[in-house]
Amino acid sequence: MKYSALALLRGALAAQRNWAQAWRSPEPRASYDVVIVGGGGHGLAAAYYLAKNHGVTNVAVIERGWLGGGNTGRNTTVVRSNYLFPESARLYDFALRLYEDLGRELNFNVMLSQRGHLMLAHSRHDLESMSRWVNTMQMHGIDAALVSREEVGAFAPALDLSPAARLPVLGGFRQARAGTARHDAVAWGYARAASALGVDLIQECEVTGFLKDGAGGVTGVETARGPIRAGRVALAAAGHSSVLARLAGFRLPVTSYALQAMVTEPVKPRLDTVVISPGTGVYVSQSDKGEMVIGGSLDLFASYAQRGSFAVMQSVLAGTLALFPSFSRLRVMRQWAGIVDVVHDSSPIIGPTPVPGLYINCGWGTGGFKAIPAGGWTLAHVLATGRNHELAEPFQLERFASGRFIDEAAAAGIAH
Amino acid sequence: MMLITCPDCGPRDEAEFVCGGATHIVRPPLTASDAEWGEYLFYRDNPRGLLRERWRHAYGCGQWFNVARHTVTHAIVAVYRMTETPGGAGA
Numbered sequence: 001m002k003y004s005a006l007a008l009l010r011g012a013l014a015a016q017r018n019w020a021q022a023w024r025s026p027e028p029r030a031s032y033d034v035v036i037v038g039g040g041g042h043g044l045a046a047a048y049y050l051a052k053n054h055g056v057t058n059v060a061v062i063e064r065g066w067l068g069g070g071n072t073g074r075n076t077t078v079v080r081s082n083y084l085f086p087e088s089a090r091l092y093d094f095a096l097r098l099y100e101d102l103g104r105e106l107n108f109n110v111m112l113s114q115r116g117h118l119m120l121a122h123s124r125h126d127l128e129s130m131s132r133w134v135n136t137m138q139m140h141g142i143d144a145a146l147v148s149r150e151e152v153g154a155f156a157p158a159l160d161l162s163p164a165a166r167l168p169v170l171g172g173f174r175q176a177r178a179g180t181a182r183h184d185a186v187a188w189g190y191a192r193a194a195s196a197l198g199v200d201l202i203q204e205c206e207v208t209g210f211l212k213d214g215a216g217g218v219t220g221v222e223t224a225r226g227p228i229r230a231g232r233v234a235l236a237a238a239g240h241s242s243v244l245a246r247l248a249g250f251r252l253p254v255t256s257y258a259l260q261a262m263v264t265e266p267v268k269p270r271l272d273t274v275v276i277s278p279g280t281g282v283y284v285s286q287s288d289k290g291e292m293v294i295g296g297s298l299d300l301f302a303s304y305a306q307r308g309s310f311a312v313m314q315s316v317l318a319g320t321l322a323l324f325p326s327f328s329r330l331r332v333m334r335q336w337a338g339i340v341d342v343v344h345d346s347s348p349i350i351g352p353t354p355v356p357g358l359y360i361n362c363g364w365g366t367g368g369f370k371a372i373p374a375g376g377w378t379l380a381h382v383l384a385t386g387r388n389h390e391l392a393e394p395f396q397l398e399r400f401a402s403g404r405f406i407d408e409a410a411a412a413g414i415a416h
Numbered sequence: 417m418m419l420i421t422c423p424d425c426g427p428r429d430e431a432e433f434v435c436g437g438a439t440h441i442v443r444p445p446l447t448a449s450d451a452e453w454g455e456y457l458f459y460r461d462n463p464r465g466l467l468r469e470r471w472r473h474a475y476g477c478g479q480w481f482n483v484a485r486h487t488v489t490h491a492i493v494a495v496y497r498m499t500e501t502p503g504g505a506g507a
């Protein structure tokens with residue numbers, strides 16, 4: 001059923017009982033052309049583009065919990081493409097361009113809100129690095145621009161802009177096309193569109209091992225609901241990638257950390273852009289419901305527990321209040337964490353693994369929500385054709401031996 | 417919040433420590449290939465379960481030591497000195 005204003009109106013006449021399930025929930029078949037492990041944004045988008053771009057529809061996405069229940073449903077929804085290196089700028093801007101049309105493409109409102117992303121400069125050194133970053137980004141065709149202290153004040157009047165502020169604001173840089181999108185809607189939109197094209201979405205079904213042929217190639221997966229054979233298998237399991245890789249017999253250059261976020265009670269519109277402060281690592285936006293959405297740094301020790309430590313929460317909130325003193329009376333309603341897959345250069349891995357027949361999309365760490373359309377697109381490409389998509393070519397496992405890193409961690413230094 | 421027992425100072429709040437990641441990683445010989453060197457520098461077991469790692473009592477005595485910790489429950493199973501092997505710590 002196509003979602004439209006007319007369908008809503010028709011629903012109004014039928015007490016809204018006319019809505020079909022958004023996707024099918026079939027029993028798993030014995031065999032598929034492609035099995036994707038992990039029903040987050042990247043796995044679901046890959047399934048959709050396999051069907052849409054390549055006509056490969058005999059596909060299953062196998063999710064141990066519920067669709068979007070991993071990091072895709074836990075993130076702070078920032079989308080942007082202001083990365084420093086040309087390889088990343090190309091990849092993330094491709095994703096942002098797909099996001100700009102995604103609501104229409106999927107017939108599902110992903111609530112993309114291009115309200116801009118503003119990074120603050122707290123010192124002369126910040127200002128100098130930012131002018132270098134902005135120059136580089138502009139050369140890559142990214143709409144980054146330096147902004148003065150006065151312009152920062154116009155974009156985010158709730159900031160403490162006084163010279164006596166704990167973190168004085170001297171200016172910053174902004175990407176106007178950046179913003180936020182509804183995370184659940186991105187997962188649900190891809191799921192619904194993939195299901196309509198014939199993809200089977202299998203929830204509450206953990207992958208517990210891999211089927212292999214005599215030569216060690218992967219020929220399917222073992223699951224909580226029995227074995228499922230597959231021509232090709234892809235892992236899109238974010239923070240759980242190492243666990244699956246170990247089951248398949250290889251290691252990854254990944255460490256899993258908890259990244260937490262929190263929201264306050266909803267209030268009237270007060271913050272109309274995404275603000276991030278390099279001094280504190282804190283970033284804040286206001287959700288469409290009115291909550292202040294607050295994120296910060298990782299809990300810096302390996303963890304598979306989907307909860308953040310109190311020490312980090314305390315420092316994130318202290319940083320938030322240093323930036324926005326007027327938020328001090330807001331109550332925090334919820335706090336949670338997701339397990340993110342961090343690699344040395346904070347860039348993804350999208351391509352084949354050392355095990356024949358097995359492919360991977362991981363390494364997005366604290367910032368892969370914004371990349372979902374591109375991660376799905378390029379993973380689908382390698383699964384369908386056996387060759388890396390040109391955008392994904394620089395993001396291969398080989399770089400950990402060759403040293404050809406795309407070190408965004410050390411570059412523009414913005415997380416998420 | 418974790419309570420970590422520094423071998424020198426006793427039980428202290430997690431906020432006094434920094435984590436240095438996996439421990440007992442053996443440096444390969446200089447004849448190692450690029451792939452072996454990359455393994456050594458970047459590849460980790462990253463287990464969902466018991467992990468042996470290094471911590472430093474950064475805002476205390478400054479010493480590094482080893483910790484065996486569960487990555488789901490965060491329960492600390494053993495603490496032993498930098499020069500001790502896991503076997504020697506009875507873990």
Ligand SMILES: Cc1cc2nc3c(=O)[nH]c(=O)nc-3n(C[C@H](O)[C@H](O)[C@H](O)COP(=O)(O)OP(=O)(O)OC[C@H]3O[C@@H](n4cnc5c(N)ncnc54)[C@H](O)[C@@H]3O)c2cc1C
Nearest residue numbers: 038040041042064070071072075076078207338368369370
């Ligand atoms: C608090 C927080 C804030 C963030 N903020 C941002 C942000 O503002 N902007 C941004 O771009 N990114 C952000 N990120 C990062 C972003 O959320 C992730 O990079 C992205 O969602 C990863 O998507 P994914 O599909 O790879 O993984 P996930 O959405 O985590 O999906 C992986 C799925 O695999 C499943 N799985 C795992 N093991 C198995 C198994 N054995 N069998 C079957 N299924 C399995 C999991 O249940 C999960 O559903 C944030 C992350 C967190 C935690």
Ligand SMILES: [Zn+2]
Nearest residue numbers: 422425473477
């Ligand atoms: Zn000590």
